Amino acid sequence: MSAKKYGMSIDVDRCNGCGACMVACAVENNIPPAHAGINERKGITWIRVYKVDNGEDYPGKRSAFVPVLCQHCGEHTPCASVCPQQAVDVDPQTGIVGQMPERCLGCRYCMAACPYHARYFNWFDPVWPAGMEKTLNPDVAPRMRGVVEKCNFCHGRLHAAKQRAAAAGTEEIQPGDYVPACVEACPTGAIRFGDLNDAASETAKAAKDANSFRLLEKLGTDPKIYYRSKKDWVRQIASAPKVGQPHENNVGRTPRSARDPLVALLAPARSSAPSSAPLPTRKETLHG
Amino acid sequence: MTTTRRGLLQFLGGSAVGALFTPAPWRLITDTALWSENWPGIPRPARGEIRAKFTNCSLCTAGCAVRARSVGDQPVALAGVAGGLCPFGLTAHHLPYHPARLKQGPVKEAAAAVADAIAQCGPSEHVAVLDLRPGRTASWTYRRAMASVHNGLYLAPPEPTVAVNLRNAKTVLSLGAPLLDGWGTPADVFAARDGFRLIQAEPIESRTAALADQWIVWDRPPGLSADATSLSALAQAIAGEMTVSEAATITGLPADQIQSLVKELKDNGPALVVDSEMSPAVVALNVRLGSWGRTIGPRQEAPVPESWKKAAPRTDLAAVPDRSIRVLLIDESTPGEYLPWESIEKKLAANAVVGAFAPWTQGYGRHAQYVLPTAVYPEALDDIPPAIDSVAAAFRIAAPLVAPPAGMVSPVEFIAGAAGLPASDALRERADAIHKAGRGTLVTYADGKSIPVKDVKPEDFWKSLNAGARWVDGALGAAVAAAGVASGLGGADPLVRSRPPGRLSAPAQQADEGVGSGPGGPPHYPLTIVTESRAAFLSSPLLSQIYQESNLRLAPNRIALHPTDAASSGIADGAHAFLETRDGKREVQVTVDSSVRPGVVLVVGQTDTASSGAKVVRI
Structure with a gap:
């Protein structure tokens, strides 16, 4: 099998923020309904759609929806390099960054290292309402409390596609035969998936589009998730303007709000948990 | 050699250090992790033969075609066949296990109370059925049942009288309709999206407004729908019967915006104007634009048996005299448009019997004396009325994917029985009537085929419908199959043949009332x-x-x-x-x-x- 480089192109201008990708991902990967008390920080969303805006107030405000998942970094994969248990690996045959919960010790170094905050920790045992466990996907094992998990481009589907290819007497997976659940579910066709090494694939073509961009590209992690938007202000979000300051290419506009979730997500000074509240100064801490 | 305590300790210490250089501790960690992954508290997914089943989603009128992945008979994942599904459709196989699911109810008591109340119904009192989703075969049964009882009333929210064809439109003005957020048949809407320019006029930045080519912040009225007066002014401005500045005064939009809007609707046609309810004023505006027969036309319905035609018409709740309903049976088994309880309550007689058929108690069940549990999609067998963007008549069935639990009540059987209608399989009768009409095409998703109905035997037609196939009227079926879209948008024949309604004018007064106009x-x-x-x-x-x-x-x-x-x-x-x-x-x-x-x-x-x-x- 020739080496693939699976990736996605997400057309932000087509995403209506319906959340079908999030729900389809949870169904496919046996992610349980939220435990009582789970909030945006402790919930598990392998793909999460963020609502972003241009920083202006009504009626000048314009919004867009940006799905963020594991970016499947190709170079210097931060999570893989910090894992003490080798529970994270980058498959050279597919380019997929995988996570092995059986090996995970739950140290969460990878969560701290991931600049996209696309990793989630299991704070609770997985519990489904009585009877609903019958609807679990047989191809994916539920994970226990205390391990980290993340998007793996629906590994179960990759295995199924490999088996189908083998049954057909070939090693090559045909384009379209392997599609992650979020891509399949997207009603607007905003998310596309394919082999970035295949120049003929729609994903590879979309990645080369003039309006294409990647999140935090300056970090040099070579993400395989490409976004596309014709709107300047959407593209600028990807380069993580500092909270409360106008972007260098956005002089004269209203400073972006610290409450903007994606700005908070991508802001360089963030800790591993998203929060818009200012950190206490040493003096405040001392005086409690 | 004597064994000293020091020697023993040295041996133990050395062993402990040495063990770290063996695979044993690491193996222990791995095994512990593996054990904890599979400990009894973690649910184990069911194993078995994987099958694909096809059906149609009945959670809304879009009726998206669904492919269910099942382990044995248990669906474990749902996916769209002709495009994606919404989050509600994707997780519909969880509904039977919802913690709030109603599992039992006083069926015998309810039947007895309803029979008594019907028998004691006074000459000015009514027996009524409230159907939250009109246009189904079940709705026909309710109408027939209400025609057969004394003073029977069939109550339902208004059905759209028109269908739209987005594929033919080049400019779409949406007055608050959630066009890109679940409106019509989403797969078809998005398939047609690149072909038209979308102007969204509404007071909030909805998801549709966020994705529209232009969002007009229409600050008046503050509700989601436009008011008839403004639409009438817009129509007159388009026809040149009113100046732009006059229209601006009435609509609350800037004059230059109206100017460009009128120009775009006239010059970049065919145009289409939509709102959430496709109100008469909006239809009238489309007629003015010359869109009738091109992007908008009458709604088509699948054939029904001749014997069903003696059915009670839909009655508007507002037209029912206050305190006159003696028996009210509410079919809440499928999601639909709820009417405010306050408007229902004032129509009820003092000794009224109210029964609700619902899968949960959070809707009208809070107000009814009897709440009877019903099967829920994907357990229930039901058909789906055509969506607003379904140009051709269509018939599709939400075939059950799992068996309903014991104790569920069929609202159709209950109401038909209470009204004395003979027991029958109405869905099968209707399918036979469609087949007998001999026109249209059967589109099967399992094998992607499109077959003229006249080439299919009645039994095979019924079996195919139960396996997720859909019937589409006229020659459109082939186009539907070719385009791979979910509803009859492939051509415009039914629209072209149609004529605009004779009298379509905006109601004199609408919508604007009420904003802060109550006693407070x-x-x-x-x-x-x-x-x-x-x-x-x-x-x-x-x-x-x-x-x-x-x-x-x-x-x-x-x-x-x-x-x-x-x-x-x-x-x-x-x-x-x-x-x-x-x-x-x-x-x-x-x-x-x-x-x-x-x-x-x-x-x-x-x-x-x-x-x-x-x-x-x-x-």
């Missing part, structure tokens, strides 16, 4: 409630993904406010508050969102809280 007036109810289109219904617990874990969509217990309104009420983002209307109050959590128009409270569709005035009170 604006000082007490300064905010206007704007309801998102989705009605409340049973939904999968997994939708916590979009409500609780991401706050991507407003949860039923949340409202959204503009920062200035939140500040004036002293409420912070995420705080709990009371949403208070003239009808009552309930506790909500507040999302502060600057994309909400000031003066508006954005809520998700609720049965009881729809109101023109509200205030938010800090707890």
Whole structure:
């Protein structure tokens, strides 16, 4: 099998923020309904759609929806390099960054290292309402409390596609035969998936589009998730303007709000948990 | 050699250090991790033969074609066949296991009470059925049942009388319709999206407004729908019967915006104007634009048996005399448009018997004496009325994917039995009537074929419908199959053949009333409630993904406010508050969102809280 480089192109201008990708991902990967008390920080969303805006107030405000998942970094994969248990690996045959919960010790170094905050920790045992466990996907094992998990481009589907290819007497997976659940579910066709090494694939073509961009590209992690938007202000979000300051290419506009979730997500000074509240100064801490 | 204590300790210490250089401890860690992964507390997915089944989703009128992946007979995943599914459709296989699911009810008591009440019904009293989703085969049964009882009434929300063809449109003006957020058949809407320019006019930045080519901030009226007076003014401006400045005064839009809007609708045709309900005023505007027969036409219905034609017509609830309904049976088994309980309650006689057929108790069940449990999609066998963008008549069945639990009540059988209608399989009868008509095409998704109905045997036709196939009228079926879209949008024949309605004019007065006009007036109810289109219904617990874990969509217990309104009420983002209307109050959590128009409270569709005035009170 020739080496693939699976990736996605997400057309932000087509995403209506319906959340079908999030729900389809949870169904496919046996992610349980939220435990009582789970909030945006402790919930598990392998793909999460963020609502972003241009920083202006009504009626000048314009919004867009940006799905963020594991970016499947190709170079210097931060999570893989910090894992003490080798529970994270980058498959050279597919380019997929995988996570092995059986090996995970739950140290969460990878969560701290991931600049996209696309990793989630299991704070609770997985519990489904009585009877609903019958609807679990047989191809994916539920994970226990205390391990980290993340998007793996629906590994179960990759295995199924490999088996189908083998049954057909070939090693090559045909384009379209392997599609992650979020891509399949997207009603607007905003998310596309394919082999970035295949120049003929729609994903590879979309990645080369003039309006294409990647999140935090300056970090040099070579993400395989490409976004596309014709709107300047959407593209600028990807380069993580500092909270409360106008972007260098956005002089004269209203400073972006610290409450903007994606700005908070991508802001360089963030800790591993998203929060818009200012950190206490040493003096405040001392005086409690 | 003597063994000393020192030697023993040295041996033990050396062994402990040496063990670290063996695979043993690492193996122990791995095994512990593996054991903990599979410990008995973690549910194990079922194993078995994987099968694919096909059906149609009945959660809304889009009726998306669904491919279910099943282990044995148990569906474990749902996917769209001709495009994606919405989050509700994707998780519909969880509904039978919802913790709030109603599992038993007083069936015998309800049957006896209804029979008694019908027998004792006075000459001026009515027996009524409220059907939340008209246009189904079940609706025909209710209408026939109500025609066979004395003073029977068939109550239902108004059905759209027209269908639209987005594929033919080049310019679409949407007056608050959630065109890109679940309107019509989403797969078809998005398939046609690149072909038209979308202008969205509404007071809030909805998901459709965010994706539209142009968002016109129409600040008046503050509800989601446009008022008839403004539409009439717009129509007259298009026809040149009114100056742009006059239209600007009436509509509240800037004159230059009206000028460009009129020019675009006239020059970049075929144009289409839509609103949430496809109100008569909007249809009249389309006729003015010359769109009738091109992008809009009459709604088509699948054939029904001749013997069904003696059926009670739909009666508007407002036309029913107050305190006159002796028996009211409400079919709430499928999601539909809820009517406010207050408007129903005043029509009930003092000794009225109210029965609700519902899968849960959160809807009308709170007000009914008898709540009878029903099967829910994907357990229930039902058909789906055509969507607003279904140009051709269509017939599709939501075939059950799993068997309903014991004790479920069929509202159709109950109501037909109470009215004395002979037991029959109405869906099968209708399928036979469609087959007998001999026209149209059968589109099967399992093998992607499109076969003329005249080439299919009646038994095979029925079997195919139960296996997820759909019947599409006329020659459109082939085009549908070729385009791979979900409804009859492939051609425009039915529209071209049709003629516009003879009299279509805007109602004299509509919509604008009520904003702060109640006894309390604006000082007490300064905010206007704007309801998102989705009605409340049973939904999968997994939708916590979009409500609780991401706050991507407003949860039923949340409202959204503009920062200035939140500040004036002293409420912070995420705080709990009371949403208070003239009808009552309930506790909500507040999302502060600057994309909400000031003066508006954005809520998700609720049965009881729809109101023109509200205030938010800090707890």
